[in-house]
Amino acid sequence: xxxxxxxxKMVIFDVDGVLTDGGIxxxxxxxxxxxxxxxxxxxxxYLIRSGLQVAFITGRQSMVVSLRAKELGVTDVFQDAKNKMxxxxxxxxxxxxxxxxxxxxxxxxxxxxxxxxxxFAAAVSNAxxxxxxxxxxxxxxxxxxxxxxxxxxxxxxxxxxxxxxxSRYQQE
Numbered sequence: 001x002x003x004x005x006x007x008x009k010m011v012i013f014d015v016d017g018v019l020t021d022g023g024i025x026x027x028x029x030x031x032x033x034x035x036x037x038x039x040x041x042x043x044x045x046y047l048i049r050s051g052l053q054v055a056f057i058t059g060r061q062s063m064v065v066s067l068r069a070k071e072l073g074v075t076d077v078f079q080d081a082k083n084k085m086x087x088x089x090x091x092x093x094x095x096x097x098x099x100x101x102x103x104x105x106x107x108x109x110x111x112x113x114x115x116x117x118x119x120f121a122a123a124v125s126n127a128x129x130x131x132x133x134x135x136x137x138x139x140x141x142x143x144x145x146x147x148x149x150x151x152x153x154x155x156x157x158x159x160x161x162x163x164x165x166x167s168r169y170q171q172e
Contacts, residue, residue, distance in 0.1 A: 004120045004136050005158035009101040010091065011047055012114070013148060014084075015058035015065050017107035018124055021144030024060075034064045037144055043152030044072050050161045053095060057087045059110055084114045105151055106131060107143050122151050 016022055019040055025033045047054050055076035056069055062079065069077045076094075078087035088104075091097070100119035104111070107127045115121035115134040123135035124143035132138050137154065139147040156162040 003158035005103060005155035007100065008052065008103045008120055008155050008159070009097055010053035010055065010095065010103070011151070011155065012055045012057055012088070012091065012102060012104045012118070013044075014104075014106040014108075014111050015056055016060055017127075017143040018105055019056075019068070019144065019148055021142065022107070023144075032062055032064060034062065034068075035144065036068055037146055037149070039146045040144070040148035041068075041072050043149030044074065046156060046165050047152050048073050050156055050159070050165065052155070053091075055087075055091055057081050057084050057114070059084070082110075084110060085117070088114050088117065103151070103155060105139075105148070120155075 013019055019036055020034045023035065044054055054074050056065065056074055057078045058065060059081055060079065065079060066077060076091060081087050099117050102118040103120040103122060104114045104118035105122040106115055107124045108131060109128065111131060112134050121135045122137040122139065123131045124139050124147040126142040139150045141147050141150060153162060156165060
């Protein structure tokens with residue numbers, strides 16, 4: 001049996017609850033901030049470096065998400081996506097991909113429709129049971145705690161690309 005991440009060409013991440021712990025901080029001036037895990041960002045960069053497309057689809061609108069995406073080199077960012085299937089379909093059309101080419105990771109009920117379509121669905125460990133039940137892979141850590149990195153490593157190992165990532169850091 002083939003590894004679940006073997007043929008993935010694009011990884012789509014939900015943001016709040018996957019790339020963050022789900023917390024939203026709004027200061028007295030109405031400025032919203034979020035806490036991102038640096039290891040998750042590194043994992044996303046490894047995916048991009050290895051030739052995979054990466055996209056974000058989130059139900060909220062936040063300048064912080066745009067800034068983080070730009071920092072990581074993620075150009076396909078869909079915010080305020082109340083129906084996540086619409087941007088999902090746009091991504092398939094834009095890149096000429098099929099459902100089986102996609103990995104999607106989510107953490108809550110609005111993610112389930114996309115998870116059911118994607119060839120490889122993943123959920124964070126602290127997702128509700130309904131979300132975990134829709135996933136082929138559940139991370140060992142919670143959202144915002146390295147879940148994206150864990151998923152990235154799994155996919156890159158399934159595709160025999162992890163050794164190339166490691167070799168960059170194992171030179172003497």
